[in-house]
Amino acid sequence: MPWVVKHGQDVEVPDVTEKGLEEARDILQKRGLLLVVERQEENEELPEGAVISQSPPPYSWVKRGRRVFVAISRGARLYEVPDVRGVSQRQAMLILDQIGFKTGTITGQPSYEFPKGVVISQIPEPGELAGKDVLIDLVVSTGPPELALMPDLVGKSLQEASDLLERMGLRLGRVTYQSSLEYLPDTVLRQSIPAGGRVRKGAEIDLVVSKL
The missing domain is CATH 3.30.10.20 (Trypsin Inhibitor V; Chain A)
Structure with a gap:
């Protein structure tokens, strides 16, 4: 917006509120005015370094070279x-x-x-x-973890055991393979938590599974 000069030396004071300090300084300098930081204040709405208020007020007329006093935001109080x-x-x-x-x-x-x-x-x-x-x-x-009754997995296939654990809200943990002539391959031989015990839901259950 063009600025106005009257009587040769009088200029209209621009509105620099809510502007950053350096931007406000540049705007005033272009009018032949000098920015002076009078004080700093905490402000919940304006970021640190923004102009809160100014004196003389915006759109008043002053002589060139006049100082414009501003209050600068410190930012929101912490x-x-x-x-x-x-x-x-x-x-x-x-x-x-x-x-x-x-x-x-x-x-x-x-x-x-x-x-x-x-x-x-x-x-x-x-x-x-x-x-x-x-x-x-x-x-x-949410209180203590919900407990599940540990099922008996021995003798079940690895896939059956995995599916059953998932339905019970448990997770398959580490699977270790052990040679066995008694059981078919991928049959559960042992489980890390005995059947009938209480175990928190989401717990991992390790298995020992047969192999040839």
């Missing part, structure tokens, strides 16, 4: 992230809300150590500094 580990999800959200933080993603995770509904961990970590726009992600206990 706050210490509280430690909400070990408290209930509801209590953690209340603590964060009281300080001004918002809860981000909540992820469930089985745990023997933490009761169901209690916060296991958080990101950002406790004690870190963050702006109020940062979301605090929580990992919350």
Whole structure:
């Protein structure tokens, strides 16, 4: 936008609010004005280095060579992230809300150590500094892992054993082969957890399987 000069030496002060410091300085210099940083302030809306306010105000008329005083943003104020580990999800959200933080993603995770509904961990970590726009992600206990009854796999083919483990919510672990004249090839000879035992779902079960 073209700028206006009147009476030979008077110029219209441009609006440099929300501009970066160097950009604002260049704009004012082109009008024959001098930028002076008067103070720095925390600001939740403008990034660090942006002009918050100016004096004289925009669109006023001043003499060439006049100084324009500006307040510069330090960026958003940083706050210490509280430690909400070990408290209930509801209590953690209340603590964060009281300080001004918002809860981000909540992820469930089985745990023997933490009761169901209690916060296991958080990101950002406790004690870190963050702006109020940062979301605090929580990992919350879903209680002890669900247990499955270990099936008897001995005598079954490797494929049958693998399929059965999958249906039980278990995983096939390491398979070791051992020569055997008694069993057909790929028959389960031993299993790492005895049949009838309790095992957490998702656990890996190692097998010893026959070969010629």
